[in-house]
Amino acid sequence: MQSAEVKFKKNSLLLALRRYSSAVSDMEQTILLPSLLRDVPSDEVWDNGAAEESCDDLYGNYLILKAIRNTVENSSVSLDDHKTKKTTALNKTLEPLLNTDPETLFHFHLRGLFSVMSDLTKKTQCLTEKYKDIIGVAN
Amino acid sequence: MQSAEVKFKKNSLLLALRRYSSAVSDMEQTILLPSLLRDVPSDEVWDNGAAEESCDDLYGNYLILKAIRNTVENSSVSLDDHKTKKTTALNKTLEPLLNTDPETLFHFHLRGLFSVMSDLTKKTQCLTEKYKDIIGVAN
Numbered sequence: 001m002q003s004a005e006v007k008f009k010k011n012s013l014l015l016a017l018r019r020y021s022s023a024v025s026d027m028e029q030t031i032l033l034p035s036l037l038r039d040v041p042s043d044e045v046w047d048n049g050a051a052e053e054s055c056d057d058l059y060g061n062y063l064i065l066k067a068i069r070n071t072v073e074n075s076s077v078s079l080d081d082h083k084t085k086k087t088t089a090l091n092k093t094l095e096p097l098l099n100t101d102p103e104t105l106f107h108f109h110l111r112g113l114f115s116v117m118s119d120l121t122k123k124t125q126c127l128t129e130k131y132k133d134i135i136g137v138a139n
Numbered sequence: 140m141q142s143a144e145v146k147f148k149k150n151s152l153l154l155a156l157r158r159y160s161s162a163v164s165d166m167e168q169t170i171l172l173p174s175l176l177r178d179v180p181s182d183e184v185w186d187n188g189a190a191e192e193s194c195d196d197l198y199g200n201y202l203i204l205k206a207i208r209n210t211v212e213n214s215s216v217s218l219d220d221h222k223t224k225k226t227t228a229l230n231k232t233l234e235p236l237l238n239t240d241p242e243t244l245f246h247f248h249l250r251g252l253f254s255v256m257s258d259l260t261k262k263t264q265c266l267t268e269k270y271k272d273i274i275g276v277a278n
Contacts, residue, residue, distance in 0.1 A: 011216040014214045068245055074151075075152050077150040077253040078246070097251075101185070102255055106207055106252070107210075107217070110216055111216055112236075113249060116241055116244045116245045120245065123241065
């Protein structure tokens, strides 16, 4: 497994997916009592305008990050899951995509997925550090 | 290789990437004289409004499909390639994405990449068939 990873380039999507998976494993091994994250505001970890809607405390973040890891590890694309409604609303506002040639679309989504995986990896590491602060473990 | 592939689910991104890679290999093995594709209009294969701009003949399609395969196989994300200008223009019109939470963004790009890979796989197969028509090989 290690020898295969050596081949990965720095900006590799597969490497970004593995890095995320590994960050979530670290998080799970560190956070032995996830319930301590309940009612802790998530604004430091999930720092965008959508935080209130999607996950109102660090425990919510924790569950979402684990769920995304499961999707990443199964590499499964849910064409009809609970996210569909939200994504459909998003697609509606993204009509320029319909007239985009497939090559540009490919690069757009590849770069987008790479970027969001890097962001989620940072959020996972940030949540792990936040838990250490809560239980008083020095970094 | 086969045994590993059995594990993949139907809607798997990794499987979609491998299917594409395999379709391009078939295309390369079939199209022994790519120059025969020169000046053949691409509208049947690359059937969207952007065709004129991005690739004006089947030979152009052939080169693009091979270039995308190389990116897929290296799994490399070009953060600063020749596509950047085009994608930046696209991003500019996609400002709703900036206020989207990372979970929704993840599903959006994962689904988008899966969908564009399926589309590109069909285009590759279609181009291969078109070449067979041109050289008069019965399907």
